[in-house]
Amino acid sequence: MTAESYADAVDLVARSAAAYVAGVPADPADEGLFGPASVTWRVNTDPGAPIAGLTALMVQALHPLAMAGVDQHSAWRQDPVGRLAATSQYVTTISFGERAVAERAASVVRRIHEHVRGVDSVTGQPYAASDPALLLWVHAALIDSAITACRLFGTPLSPGDADRYTAEMVVAAELVGVPAGMVPASYGALQQYMTSVRPELRCTPAARESMSYLLEPPGLGPDIAEIWQDVRDGAVAALPGWARELYGYQAPELTPARQTEIRQALGVLDAVFLGEPGVLEARQRITLRMRSAARS
């Protein structure tokens, strides 16, 4: 392990934390797109949320055209941590930020997407990041992964809440340019949609490469790397079976004891995250707003 590879890992925690803090407003003018009483806030504060993010990336990468866009246009190889931090800042801003700030963030993303187009070298198909079909896939993968991660490593959503969450999040898909009519608004519709896309999915070399990075980020200190193994096993366990098959991953045996271990590893990571400047205060702001909403 070189000193430089440590520097990478420093960034992973510090930059995700900074992104998170930036996304949670101190004195918001409005309740944002969802509001503190929403299921969306509850899902985003669930202990399983980090696994939801990882699993979502792994599912999203299985669409060759979505993956090609990331692979050919983003600088993820040069700055993987920055790419992850930008994504998580976007999700945080959309979830907790003021309405106007969320809309501005989405318009930036839409503008970037305008330039992301090309031909996928694996399938030979042309793609455009602004294609509603691709955006919908990315959206649906996140919702589905979040619901599974809550079930396995956090507090499971009731069937009604899973429906509500899916319906609430329609607006997030609209923000990046998916017509509302295309977006599943219930958990059942979401599952149907996921099944319908399955024939288009495959594990391209780009997907395999980027996911190996994610599952074993180079430069993590040996001790954190061990804790990361638990988190990674959690993310693989939260994948739908077909996605695991496409990647060729073994299904990790998820005994109750193993589930507990993964939750504990998430707790340790969370404690490290809490040590970053501003994270505790941002959490407390969210808790206060959720409690105040629950009282009224």
Next chain:
Amino acid sequence: MSKLRRPSRKTVAGLAAAAVVAGVLARRRRAGGRLRLERGLVAVRLALRGGVRYASNAPRLFAAAGAAREQLRNDLALQTAEDVAATLGAMKGVMMKIGQMASYVDDGLSPSVRRTLSRLQDSVPPMSPELAAGVVEAELGLPPERAFAQWDPVPIAAASIGQVHRAITHDGRAVAVKVQYPGIAETMTADLDNVALLRRMLRIIAPNQDVEALVAELRERIGEELDYRREARSQRRMAAYYDGHPTIHVPKIIDELSARRVVTSELSDGARFHELAGWSQEERDLAAETIYRFVFRSLYEIRAFNGDPHPGNYLFHGGGRVTFLDFGLVKHFTETELQPLVHMVRDLCVANDPEAFRRSMEAAGFLVPGAPLSTDVIIDHMAVFYETVRRPGTLTITEDYASKVVRRFFDLRSPVAAYASIPRSYVILQRINLGMFALLGQLTATANWRAIAEEIWPFVLGPPSTPMGRAEAAWLANRPTALMLAWIETGQPADA
């Protein structure tokens, strides 16, 4: 954790800023009256350097909120057992205890670990009045306002796995009631079962330590702390032994109002450790003498050692009178465990026999037998720990001396280090040793420590050497022996 980050200028600046904030808070506390502000703050303890210096800190959100702070605390309060699990479960409570332990046993945590652990402390708000009341009712069979004549629903202090409320009993006694977080025992027990993860965390937090010994120690100590009945037993024993002592006071346990997750003891009031800074040196010396007598009398007479020498665990009343609080980390030694320690101090300080001292160290497991080291080198290494009692005469314990003890303890470059180790049952000793010297160093306490020690050493039992010693001798002459007390309490002779 620590390995993720190398200490940077920025972290150092951040710590300096935290120290300034802590300083400001401490001044405000004096200006605003202790009780009111202690109510307003969750007592957050941050050992700044290897247990040598301490500072208090508070979540910036609370500090910034000013008058609204009380309201904020209420709004963030833990309302359900699920809130407790979210805040202290998934290893977080265990990590806090590791932090507490590491601050005593390691010579300085890395800045990033220290920051993580202190933020973790900050992240725990008090229980809501309803949640705390629920625990009291479950344990005592009555809601607090019926179990007690009066019950203050606002906690006065945070404990590591609970919080402290004031109350008045039906027979009119003012009491402190420690209430455990609901569900914490279950979640921490499950977390302690994940030994592999504990090992990893300890390797990061305390890289200079014997990790296996620490894991075992941590599991044992937390396991004990989760059952308040054990703490009540230790405190009852201490209170019984020191009953009537001229300067040492241990609050009595109220048995009928204590259970597994609730422990009720007499309420004490007095000056806090940080207030001693403004007292005369004479007063500080007397307080130090009492602490010293308490530590060694407890060890030699009742073979008990309080492993939590935190400055927050003392109340000072002037004239050397000290109230000792918090017996959650008391270690009871067997006669066999205690003997080698007695032999070592006798060999080195009284018999002045270095070879015998070396043999005693080997017998206790502190030193590999037959290590290729001259006895002079070993004595040279160990002497610092006995400096206060090796020769007659008065001596001032300074902060420099306290740091020297800490540094020597963890000096891995010493030729002795490779052959030295600390058997598990003695791990806790370093905590009180380092902690007590840190306290006495901050008091710049002067005394004839050797003469006081001789009063207590069972192989000397010297005459009283100070006015306090004379008062203690009078007390000793008029009380049943510790052995008898233990017999009465347990129904068995102490070593049966």
